[in-house]
Amino acid sequence: MIEELRQTCRKLLEDGTVNVVIAYGQSDPEGPVYPIFVTKPDDAEKIVWNKQCFANLTTYLTRKEVKALGRIAVLVKGCDARSLVVLEQESQVDRAMVHVIGLACGGVGEPNPAGKCTVCEVHMPRGTDQIIGSVPETVSDSQDRYAAVEEFMKKSPEERLAFWKKEFERCVRCYACRGACPLCYCNQCIVDKNRPVAIDTSASLKGNFAWNITRAFHLAGRCVGCGECTRVCPAGIDLRLLNESLARSAERNFNYRAGMDPETPPVIGTYNAEDKENFIR
Amino acid sequence: MITQQALRALVDEWIGAGTKVAGPSYVKKDFCQYVPLASSAELLLEGFIHPRNSIKEFFFPRHEKIYEYALKGHEVELADMSPASTPQVIIAARPCDTAAVAILDAVFNWGDKDEFYTRRRDAATIVALACVQHDSQCFCTSVGLGPDAEKGADAMLLPMDGGFEVRCITDKGRALFAGRTQSSDKTAVIPEGPKVKMSPEQVRKALEDYENPLWKTATLRCLSCGACSFTCPTCHCFDIVDEGNAHGGCRAKNWDSCQLCMFTKHASGHNPRNVQGQRQRQRTQHKFRIYPDKFGEVLCTGCGNCARNCPVSLGVLGTLIELCAEMPESVGESK
Numbered sequence: 001m002i003e004e005l006r007q008t009c010r011k012l013l014e015d016g017t018v019n020v021v022i023a024y025g026q027s028d029p030e031g032p033v034y035p036i037f038v039t040k041p042d043d044a045e046k047i048v049w050n051k052q053c054f055a056n057l058t059t060y061l062t063r064k065e066v067k068a069l070g071r072i073a074v075l076v077k078g079c080d081a082r083s084l085v086v087l088e089q090e091s092q093v094d095r096a097m098v099h100v101i102g103l104a105c106g107g108v109g110e111p112n113p114a115g116k117c118t119v120c121e122v123h124m125p126r127g128t129d130q131i132i133g134s135v136p137e138t139v140s141d142s143q144d145r146y147a148a149v150e151e152f153m154k155k156s157p158e159e160r161l162a163f164w165k166k167e168f169e170r171c172v173r174c175y176a177c178r179g180a181c182p183l184c185y186c187n188q189c190i191v192d193k194n195r196p197v198a199i200d201t202s203a204s205l206k207g208n209f210a211w212n213i214t215r216a217f218h219l220a221g222r223c224v225g226c227g228e229c230t231r232v233c234p235a236g237i238d239l240r241l242l243n244e245s246l247a248r249s250a251e252r253n254f255n256y257r258a259g260m261d262p263e264t265p266p267v268i269g270t271y272n273a274e275d276k277e278n279f280i281r
Numbered sequence: 282m283i284t285q286q287a288l289r290a291l292v293d294e295w296i297g298a299g300t301k302v303a304g305p306s307y308v309k310k311d312f313c314q315y316v317p318l319a320s321s322a323e324l325l326l327e328g329f330i331h332p333r334n335s336i337k338e339f340f341f342p343r344h345e346k347i348y349e350y351a352l353k354g355h356e357v358e359l360a361d362m363s364p365a366s367t368p369q370v371i372i373a374a375r376p377c378d379t380a381a382v383a384i385l386d387a388v389f390n391w392g393d394k395d396e397f398y399t400r401r402r403d404a405a406t407i408v409a410l411a412c413v414q415h416d417s418q419c420f421c422t423s424v425g426l427g428p429d430a431e432k433g434a435d436a437m438l439l440p441m442d443g444g445f446e447v448r449c450i451t452d453k454g455r456a457l458f459a460g461r462t463q464s465s466d467k468t469a470v471i472p473e474g475p476k477v478k479m480s481p482e483q484v485r486k487a488l489e490d491y492e493n494p495l496w497k498t499a500t501l502r503c504l505s506c507g508a509c510s511f512t513c514p515t516c517h518c519f520d521i522v523d524e525g526n527a528h529g530g531c532r533a534k535n536w537d538s539c540q541l542c543m544f545t546k547h548a549s550g551h552n553p554r555n556v557q558g559q560r561q562r563q564r565t566q567h568k569f570r571i572y573p574d575k576f577g578e579v580l581c582t583g584c585g586n587c588a589r590n591c592p593v594s595l596g597v598l599g600t601l602i603e604l605c606a607e608m609p610e611s612v613g614e615s616k
Contacts, residue, residue: 031417032594035502055593065501065556170308172334172343172511175541179504180592192543200524202535203343207524232592234333234508236312 001133002049005075008101008132010044012073018099019070022057023047035060037069049075049103049133051110056080056226059182061093073099077108078122082224082259083182085127089266090222092185102128106136115240116227119145127262145225146248148241164242168208170235173201177215177229177239183222190214212239220246221267224259282465283458284444289321291461292372296320301369303339305332315339315374326373327440330416331584335514336371336378337385340401343511343536347397347521351529362531364400370457373410373438376430377421377584381514382407383433387576388517397534406453409434410445411471418585419475420598426582428474439469479601481569481579487604488570496558499603502593503557507538509587509596510564515580518544539563565600 009021025036026048033052038044057074060066061084076084081102087093102125107117121141125131152160175191178184191199191211199214200207216239225247229239250256256267273281283291296302296318303317305325313332318324349360382402389398412419412428421427431437436454438445446469447462449455487493510516520537524530537544540560546552554560572580581597588596 027599028417032588034594037498037501059504060502065558170314172507172536174507174511174538176504176506176508176590176592179506194543197522197524201520201522202524202533207344228592232504232506232508234512234590236309236314236333 002047005049005101005103005132006044006047008130009038009047009073010041012099013038013041013044017071018073020066021047021073021075022060022066023075024049024053024055024057026050026052037066039069051108053077053103054108054114054228054231056083056180056182056228058084058087058093059180059228061087061098061182062185071097071099073101075101075103076125076128077103077105078120078125079116079224079226080182081125081127082122083226085259085262086183086222086224086266087185088262089269090183100125100128100130102126102131104131104133104135106139114227115148115230115238116225118142119147121145146244149244149248152241152245164209165205167235167237168212169205171203171208171212171237172235173203173208173211174234176232176234180228180232181219182226182228183219183224184215190218212237212242216242216246219243221250221254221256222258223247282441282444282446282467283438283462285326287461287463288326288438288445289324291458292318292321292324292370295370299368301367302372303336303369304372304374305329315371315378318372324373326410326438326445327413330412330414330419331375331377331586331589333586333590334512335381335584335586336374336407337381337514337517339369339371340382340398340405341385341389341517341519341536345397345534346531347534349529349531350525352527364397366400366404369401369405371405371407374407374434375412375584376409376426376428376432376434376437377419377582378514379407379409379433380426380430380582381433381584384515384576384578384580384582385517391576406435406457407433408454408457409437411437411439411469412474413440413472415475416585416589418588418596418598419583420478420585421583422474423477423479423598424481424579424581424583429471439471441465441467441469445469475583478598479605481573483605484565484569484601485573487601487607488566491562493604493607495600495604495607496562499600500558500561500595503540503561503595504592505540505542505557505560506592507536507540508590508592510538510540511536512586512590514582514584514586515568539567561595561600565597565604568597569601 012018021038023036023038024033025046026033035055035057058080088095105123107113119142123135123139199210223243227240250267254267303315305313306316306323308314313329314334315332315336346362348362351358389395431450435451437448447458518537519534523532545554568580588594
C-alpha cells in the first residue's frame with residue numbers, strides 16, 4: 001500500500017497535476033509522525049502511512065502560506081474527509097482545485113487505538129478522488145458513536161460542572177485546539193478581538209470557560225469528531241467530549257451529522273418552515 | 282541519603298505546616314504535570330521522563346492580577362495586589378526545569394525587579410530529581426546541562442537503592458533536609474544523559490543567515506499555537522491586559538507567546554511578523570542569539586517539551602538540527 005501511495009504522489013507531482021502533496025512523514029521510525037509538504041517528486045519516498053498518522057491534514061487547506069504553494073493534493077482518512085465536506089459546504093475550499101487521496105483506515109493509535117477510532121464508522125473515506133488501500137476485515141464500523149457522551153451524561157449537572165472546572169483549570173490558552181481544528185479557520189478569531197475585548201484572554205477559570213465554551217458552540221453542528229483538539233491539548237483536556245455532546249444534539253434534534261453527505265445542507269445554514277420551534281415562522 | 286518513605290513523610294510534614302508543595306503527579310491517566318500537591322501520595326518520584334508543563338508557573342503564573350480598580354461615582358479606587366510570599370517547596374523538579382529558573386532570575390531582575398516573581402522565588406526552595414531515563418526529545422547535554430546538573434536547584438535527589446542520595450547545594454536546601462537524612466556508604470550512580478545532538482555555537486552561526494529558506498519550508502506545518510512557549514521552562518513573555526467593566530476590574534499579567542498572531546500586531550493593524558515562518562525564526566533567534574547576547578547564556582535547557590507538546594512535533598531541536606545540516610556551505614548560497 002505504501003508503495004502505491006508514494007507512486008501516486010510522485011506521479012501527481014511529476015505530471016504537474018499538483019504543486020504540493022500534504023502528507024505524513026517520520027524522520028525516526030520510533031519517533032512521531034508529522035505533516036510534511038512534498039513538492040519534489042523524489043521526496044515522495046519520505047511519505048509514510050502507519051498507526052501514528054493522527055493529524056487531520058485538511059486543516060492546512062485554508063492557510064494562506066499553504067494556498068500560496070499552488071495546486072494541492074492532500075491525504076485524508078475517513079474522519080478527515082468529513083471535515084473536507086464541511087469546508088467545501090462553507091465555501092472555504094474549492095473542491096475542484098484539490099486532489100484528495102483517501103486512505104482506507106483501520107484506525108490510528110498503538111498500542112491503544114485513539115478514542116475516536118473505537119467508535120469510527122467511516123473507515124473508508126468518502127468523496128475522494130481516489131482511494132488507496134483497503135480496510136482490514138477485522139475492522140467493522142461502530143454503531144455506538146456517542147458512547148462517551150452517554151456515559152458522561154449519567155453524571156448529575158453538578159458533577160459535570162465540577163468535571164469541566166477541573167479540566168478547564170489546566171487550560172493555558174495556547175490555542176493548540178484552534179490551530180489543529182480544520183474548522184477553526186476564522187480570519188480573526190473572536191478571542192483575538194481586543195477593541196473591545198470579547199473573551200477574556202486570561203487563563204483564569206472565567207476566561208477559560210468563556211473560551212472553551214464559545215469555541216464548542218461555534219463548532220456545534222459543524223464538528224466532525226476528528227478528535228484533533230483532544231490529541232493536541234498540552235493540558236490533556238478531552239475537548240472532543242464537549243463537541244460530541246453538541247454533535248449528538250444536532251443529530252437528535254435535526255437528524256443532521258456534519259460532513260457525512262455533501263448534498264445535505266448544513267444544519268446551521270438551513271431554514272425549515274416545518275421546524276418544531278415557533279420563532280422561526 | 283533519605284528513604285522514599287522518609288521523604289514522603291517529610292513532604293507531608295511540609296504540607297501540614299502550611300508550606301505550598303508542588304511536584305510531578307498524574308493528573309489523569311498517562312498524563313503527568315507539575316501540580317500543587319495535597320499529600321505526598323500524589324507525588325511521583327519515578328517512572329516519568331518529563332512532566333508536560335514546567336515549574337515556571339509557580340513563580341510566574343499564567344495569569345496574575347497586578348492591581349484591581351473600582352469606580353465609585355467619579356472616583357477611581359485602586360487596590361494593589363500583594364504578591365504572594367507563602368513558603369513553597371518545588372519537589373522532584375527535573376534539572377532542566379531548575380536550570381530554567383536560574384535563567385528566569387536574570388530576566389525578572391533585569392533593570393526593574395519584578396516583585397511578583399522575586400517574592401515567590403525568595404519564598405521557594407527547589408529540590409531537583411536527577412534523571413535516570415531520557416527520551417528522544419531530551420537534549421540537555423547539548424546546552425551544557427545534564428541528568429544531575431545542579432543549576433537553579435537548592436538540593437538534589439539522586440535515585441539509589443532504597444531511596445535517594447541527598448545533595449544539598451544551597452543554605453535553603455541544607456535547611457530543608459537538616460537532621461532528616463541518614464548516612465550511607467553507598468552513593469547514587471546516575472547514568473549518562475542523552476548524547477550531544479547539536480552545538481549552540483554552530484546554531485548561532487547558522488542564525489546569522491536571516492533569510493535561510495528553512496524558515497519558509499520547514500515551518501509550514503506549524504499551526505501557530507503557543508503549546509511550545511507555554512510548556513517551555515524558559516519562555517517568559519507576557520502581556521498586560523485590562524479586564525473588567527464600567528464598575529471595576531483588574532490589570533493582569535498573562536503569559537503570551539511569540540507564536541501567536543496577535544503577539545506583534547500593532548494598533549494600526551500592521552503586523553511585522555505576519556507569517557508563521559517569521560515567528561518561528563524569532564523564537565529560535567531569541568533563544569540562541571538575542572538572549573545570549575544580552576545575558577550570556579542560551580534560553581533553552583534542552584528539556585524537549587516543545588517537541589513533546591507540539592501538535593505537529595516541531596520542536597526546537599529538530600529545527601536546529603535541520604538548520605545546521607545546511608551549514609556551513611549553504612549560509613552564503615541561500616542569499
